[in-house]
Amino acid sequence: MRARMKDVVTRFAESGMGKKSALSLDHVEPFLASLPQHLYGGFGGNTPCIEVRAAQQRAIIDGGSGIRPLGYELLRGPCGKGQGEVHILFTHFHWDHLIGLPFFVPIFIPGNKIHFYAVQPELEEVIRTIFKKPFFPVPFEYLGAEISFHRLEPRKPKAFGDLMATPYQLDHPDPCWGFRFEREGMAYAHCVDTEASRVTPEELGPDLPLYQNVDLMVFDAQYTLMETIEKIDWGHAAASIGLDLAMREGVKRMLFMHHDPASSDEKIAEAEAEARRYYDSQLRAAKRAGKKIHEVEWSFATEGMVIPL
Template sequence: MAFILKYWGVRGSLPTAPSPEEWVKQFEGLMQGFFKDGYFGSDQIRDYIKSVPLPHIGGYGTATTCVELTSKNTQMIIDGGSGIRRLSEKMMSGQGGKGTGTYHIFLTHFHWDHLIGLPFFAPHFVAGNTVNYYAVQPELEKMIRGKFSRPYFPVSFESLGAKVKFHKLEPRQPMILGEFTVTPYQLDHPDPCWGFRVEAQGKSYAHCVDTEATRSLESSLGPDLPLYRNADLMYFDAQYTLPELAEKANWGHSAAQVGLDIAFREKIKHVIFAHHDPGADIHQIEALRQQTQEYYEWRLHTAEMHKLKLPKVLWRYAYEGLEIDLEKL
């Protein structure tokens, strides 16, 4: 039994890679760190690399939102950002390449960063495969057909080898997909955007990207409160700092501090902060992480001063390739 999440893309708005100059700077910093930490020989390079957290070496990733959820017998995908291209390679080396694959892609909304990878999901082109799309928005079929149309993309929807099916989800109504129960709840984002609560093996995952979380209070969340309540893991849109959040009101993205407030109140055990700004490099995300740590400690400290007990919340910043087994958290 398992409930595994793999994050193939965690960036927001636009896929962004560091420039060659930025890589040179990063390389310089790592070399300096190597000697500063007392290493000196080439046979110690591996030990040094192991001592540094992965995102501090290779960054947090370049690809936009795509998450793979796997249980014992069921697999589903949330969003088709540019991260889905690498996932596609994995699929093509299995059933997808043989024309015997069935895929389930749930879409939160149709902003570019959540769809841009779909034409590069190669199982679409292999006869015998079936690709199922799911969304609350009634324009789902029109949007996907539009992705495979000239002059945006040279392969037309009609000439795809795979069978493509569309499924309309009902707001706040659970649907069963194999071992997963998937329930869409509305997020606070333009056009609009629907998050998903996915439950399996007695564990729950709340996918809350993209959202500004303007309705963060229990009273304002109303029918969308169950998205968060007692979730084992919440994936949360933390694109902005708190001052940026004030500056960019109604842009549809939030800050880690808002996510922590929700997590403390709704007894969410783990939080992953994501949808990193395309302009945020390794150091800026590290600065965000430190601000989040300060806020987290301040919340614990003030609770203690008022003799209140806050539930334990573990949190981290997402990086591309991060894999989590909910059953082992």
């Protein structure tokens, strides 16, 4: 933290703003906005939880620790009055995708309806286990909300109000399902957790549609490219693997998440810079070879980002 503060102060001195006689917020805000993410806010430390919102419907993907702050936000709407209906889809049941559920306040409020969905048949058993002593003091039977469980069919669309979600299999040590959400011709692809060990259209086979004609894709970037070689079969990818897929399939916009919990913000920023070098070199190589290549708008995700489509 001390090194980070020193970097910020040095950048401020070098910007020349510190010398201005009448320094005001008008000067400070643009300076703060110019700082790289790892010096100003960081990438965030919660585990996976994404909300997909449409005009009539909201759906949540996974119950990582990020679902705790999302729960507080939902309390400001019908969930706060016990009139909420929440749909939570699970990719898989690794702890980092479940750990926030006992702290998701809407589940304790009588009147709320919480629907859980997964392809995996263990869904109900897993959720009941989380709320079991001695793991958690409030047993499942005493949760205030009305809870129901729903099985999703692999690669079969399921309607959530005006949203349509289809599960496709990802590459992870325990079965993990990504989701393609569609509404009015717009598509969001959720591709976390995955090692993306299948990349060619032939290898992906029935799961290829997850990656095609996508407006926004969120992809696993836990490791740098070198680390993916060291950590084969650990179930996570590097940004460069996702970028190759996105350039081939014409993905419009891409965000990378699920950074390694052991990584500092500085290390994640360096992994992003490495991915930037890789992406630029792929573009240059394609241009030199006279090949047409699809350009992707992309960055590493930060916690709390809201992306309108």
